[in-house]
Amino acid sequence: MVDVRRGNAELLPHQLELVADRTSKIRVMQGGYRSGKTVTGVAAVIDMGFRSEGAPILAIEPTYRMVVDVFVASAMRMLDVWGLPWRYHKSDRVLTIGRGRTFDVLCRSADNPRSLEGLTVGGLLVDEWELCEREALQVAMARVSVGPCQQIVLTGTPEGYGPCYDLVLAAPKPSTRVWVVRTRANTMLRADYVADMEGRLDADEAGEKLEGQRRAKGGRVYSRFSRDVHGRNPCVGVAELQVWADFNVGKMHWVVAEVEPARQSAHIVGEFVGTNTDTARQAEEIKRYLAAYLTRTRRRHITADDVRAMRIKVFCDASGTQRTSVTPLTHVALLQQAGFEPRHGLANPLIDDRVNTVQIMLRDRRLTIDPQGAPQTCMMFERQAYVNGQPDKAGGLDAAADAVGYGCFWQFPVWRQQQAQIIPFARAL
Ligand SMILES: Nc1ncnc2c1ncn2[C@@H]1O[C@H](COP(=O)(O)OP(=O)(O)OP(=O)(O)O)[C@@H](O)[C@H]1O
Ligand SMILES: [Mg+2]
Incomplete structure (x- = not known):
């Protein structure tokens, strides 16, 4: 002293x-x-x-x-x-x-x-x-x-x-x-x-x-998220439009984000949730969704074909390069066919690393979300809890969490930078 x-x-x-x-x-x-x-x-x-x-x-x-x-x-x-x-x-x-x-x-x-x-x-x-x-x-x-x-x-x-x-x-x-x-x-x-x-x-x-008392296990995964703080609608229409995707059988939860790479920040503007769908159909449908969104925010008419020509980046699950029994083409190849540019690393990040990256972005207010545009994603941030030390997979909240985790981690990783190299799809093969 x-x-x-x-x-x-x-x-x-x-x-x-x-x-x-x-x-x-x-x-x-x-x-x-x-x-x-x-x-x-x-x-x-x-x-x-x-x-x-x-x-x-x-x-x-x-x-x-x-x-x-x-x-x-x-x-x-x-x-x-x-x-x-x-x-x-x-x-x-x-x-x-x-x-x-x-x-x-x-x-x-x-x-x-x-x-x-x-x-x-x-x-x-x-x-x-x-x-x-x-x-x-x-x-x-x-x-x-x-x-x-x-x-x-x-x-x-x-x-x-x-x-x-x-x-x-x-x-x-x-x-x-x-x-x-x-x-x-x-x-x-x-x-x-x-x-x-x-x-x-x-x-x-x-x-x-507020009291500084550590909470028992089983707390919220994204404890840094608060609708009042992060559920804002900052000006959009100027940043890079991206899709963050999780491939699932049955339910696909894809998130649309406006990203400012220089500021390492992202605003989730929308979500596109497909049930009983597959990657090819989901990719076609999200193009129409993006066309409508872009037409609204960029103040000019944009069609699904224009979206295709834009080759919008899709940050996704690394396992998207694996073939499934349902389709002879991989998820990633299907995305490419639909005119998107898939991005992912060689292997998926650890769950802890993904969660930490998102938590840090929330802490820094670099990740915000439009609760009207992406209500289920917002709910995931509020509700997903730890069960036996792992983020809960029940209730389908994990699909949104995974999609957001890939988008944040592949671009703005907080841990183990060597894992996080972004490699274009062609080089992933
Ligand atoms: N001894 C002090 N003298 C003057 N101001 C102080 C003192 N301690 C704290 N403050 C002020 O209180 C505010 C909060 O302090 P500080 O940033 O250290 O809190 P914190 O617990 O680290 O907050 P956070 O949860 O945001 O990390 C700051 O504006 C800081 O300047
Ligand atoms: Mg502090």
């Missing part, structure tokens, strides 16, 4: 308690939304930096975007408030803090665990640690090996009982200490924030996201 107070740091009581604990090896702040977790992490980084005798501190967020938008932005803001000088070297992602006696904070993202290998640091902060891949968390924790401090700080909202929870908190060591913090503990927050949020979350979610 002493060192944070060299500036004018004013910390809330729970923040002060965590920062002042210099003995616990792992300090975990499990808190509700906006409870002041990231600021606690920033204060702990500063305190650890001044105690590490020149060794750098590693600060990690789940994605590169969050490194810049969340950690670096919060650090710059708080350092200014606290009157501590800093310099940010953007190309190296290094934040140098202090006057005279300085130390470096290496700002990295967990979606690239390779970038962590070989680092030697005196302390570690992982913000939103439960949204990171377990492997990345393990690599990061092993990097803390020099200087007198060697403490680890993990901050974030509880996210059920995932792989990271298993690693750190399922059987915690005596040197691990956890603070559970409610959103209300952050007295800097505007007074009506909690009341507003309570209106948007069900009781179960409020327990986790």
